[in-house]
């Protein structure tokens with residue numbers, strides 16, 4: 001089981017969890033129950049992944065107490081109003097089979113629609129009713145977060161694409177300044193060859209670990225919450241097994257040298273993630 005970070009509302013967010021994109025319902029049910037059996041307590045899904053029903057099935061199959069888990073979902077941009085968020089919550093909670101959600105996130109700000117603050121206000125209203133336990137945004141830039149903060153709400157979490165090649169240093173500094181936890185999606189740099197980088201391979205060898213473990217350790221050791229996805233039992237286990245070794249300052253610095261330029265910033269939920 002991963003260590004946790006405590007959020008403002010008192011909820012304990014595990015530093016390492018399971019991402020579920022792009023699993024379908026059947027794969028999600030199988031992977032989620034397997035992951036929970038392996039020790040995962042944080043599960044991340046989204047309306048847009050179309051697998052919330054499977055995630056819920058996996059939770060029930062695992063037999064674990066609901067209170068032991070930290071379940072995260074996100075809603076699409078068509079729900080960016082206080083009433084819309086309420087309806088989105090009702091649909092997600094019905095599909096998941098849960099009466100509350102630990103962390104609900106706005107999936108994409110879609111700032112051109114101009115409702116990215118209202119969307120967060122919708123989550124805050126659900127939190128007041130005890131239906132969600134923490135307020136999240138995803139893919140919000142500092143300028144979007146500042147607008148939310150100016151409206152009187154500080155999100156607990158902002159989830160962004162982040163890995164050693166896209167370290168998002170300015171965004172993280174903004175989050176830290178405001179006490180917002182940074183969550184990393186695609187923490188392994190999916191498809192970019194990060195796990196085969198010679199620099200990462202060398203550090204992995206030095207610790208007797210896999211490159212995925214080194215990269216995930218890079219996230220959690222710096223206070224980021226990572227949510228890698230894997231459907232392979234042995235990878236699920238190794239991705240969680242990163243809390244008994246430490247990267248040196250020099251190794252962290254070496255990993256920062258992999259930075260390959262800014263991540264492509266996309267504002268639309270037409271993309272899978």
Ligand code: A2P
Nearest residue numbers: 186187188189190212227228229230231232235
């Ligand atoms: P698979 O599901 O076949 O294990 P990200 O979360 O950064 O998007 O990365 C997910 C990708 O990384 C998936 O393709 C997943 O493949 C792969 N992956 C997850 N864990 C590991 C690991 N420990 N070693 C190698 N590849 C991994």
